[in-house]
Amino acid sequence: MPRYAWNKSPTAVKRRYFQLIRTGLAGAAAAERVGVSLSCGSLWFIDAGQVTFVETPISPRFLSQDDRIEIADGLHRGDAVKTIAARIGKSYQTVYREINRNRKPDGRYQPWYAHNQAHLRRRRPKPRKCAVNTGLRDAVAGKLTRHWSPAQISRWLRRRYPRRPGWHVCHETLYDAIYRGLIALPEHATLRTGRTYRHRRGRGRTRDGALKQSTAMRSIRQRPASVESRRQIGHWEGDLLVGAGQRSAIITLVERKTRFTILRRLAVDHSAQSVGDALIRTFSRCAAR
Numbered sequence: 001m002p003r004y005a006w007n008k009s010p011t012a013v014k015r016r017y018f019q020l021i022r023t024g025l026a027g028a029a030a031a032e033r034v035g036v037s038l039s040c041g042s043l044w045f046i047d048a049g050q051v052t053f054v055e056t057p058i059s060p061r062f063l064s065q066d067d068r069i070e071i072a073d074g075l076h077r078g079d080a081v082k083t084i085a086a087r088i089g090k091s092y093q094t095v096y097r098e099i100n101r102n103r104k105p106d107g108r109y110q111p112w113y114a115h116n117q118a119h120l121r122r123r124r125p126k127p128r129k130c131a132v133n134t135g136l137r138d139a140v141a142g143k144l145t146r147h148w149s150p151a152q153i154s155r156w157l158r159r160r161y162p163r164r165p166g167w168h169v170c171h172e173t174l175y176d177a178i179y180r181g182l183i184a185l186p187e188h189a190t191l192r193t194g195r196t197y198r199h200r201r202g203r204g205r206t207r208d209g210a211l212k213q214s215t216a217m218r219s220i221r222q223r224p225a226s227v228e229s230r231r232q233i234g235h236w237e238g239d240l241l242v243g244a245g246q247r248s249a250i251i252t253l254v255e256r257k258t259r260f261t262i263l264r265r266l267a268v269d270h271s272a273q274s275v276g277d278a279l280i281r282t283f284s285r286c287a288a289r
Contacts, residue, residue: 011069017041018065018112063090063098063118068111071095075109129169130177136167140174141183149191150174230257238279242270251278262286 013034020030031041063071067088074084081099085092102114130137136157143153150171161167177183178191185191227235235256242249249270253262264278 011073014112015065015069063088063094065111065115068098068102068114071098072109072111072114075099128177128180128182129166129173130182133166136169137177137183139167140177141185144178144183144185144191150178227256233257240270240275246270251275251282253279253282 013036017030017034017036020033028041031037034041067090070088071084074087081095082092085095088095098114099109102117103109104113130140139157140153143156148156153174154169154171157167157169174183178185226232233255237254237256239252240249241252249266251264251266253264254260262282264282266274266278268274
């Protein structure tokens, strides 16, 4: 059997060895398959942190084993992190975080060790921090009472409690705990977003899901038949017209039967608050007449 120095074999040989290990093959059989000695394979296995889990496909937005091998090879050649990131199609911030999180205690970045660490960190289920930590839950609830956002609370926890890493949670963790009811909001208190549920990100969000953001909203499809027929006076349609460069905006209100039209210019901005205030003032004047 050919014997090679455990740290001199080509990367492709090591990659094949760990692929066989992750399929459940014994270390001796995997070493024989790739053509290295049992002791060489054992040293690889120990250096990688004893990787024994079976590889399963994950989302392409996560780093794969091949990505981590490319990062290690690039660092060995002295390539810049941005160059490595462009080569594997990831942002340079992702590569920086990967190196800092998953390098070995001696500072080396070993791709198989890093992949194993990422797998261990990804394992589920995990106890939610806000469910098991009463002190953290109370601290967050106190700031929510003062109308702080989860992002502000997350930054405050890191500054206020630098020696409590278990309290260093991201804003997404806090949002998740609030929507799951793990952190009870005071009566009549809401998040600054006004949401009461966790909506999907990006495309694919349904209109029914969007209406849940405000339970008082009704779909235009649910309007009475009398509105469709234009037989009654008092049914209005509104729209917002935004000018070039978003430098100006006009609210249009049209009564469906008489086609009576009201135009109101927004002097400051066209945010939801400004539009709502302008509509209230407009209909208040109509009612006063």
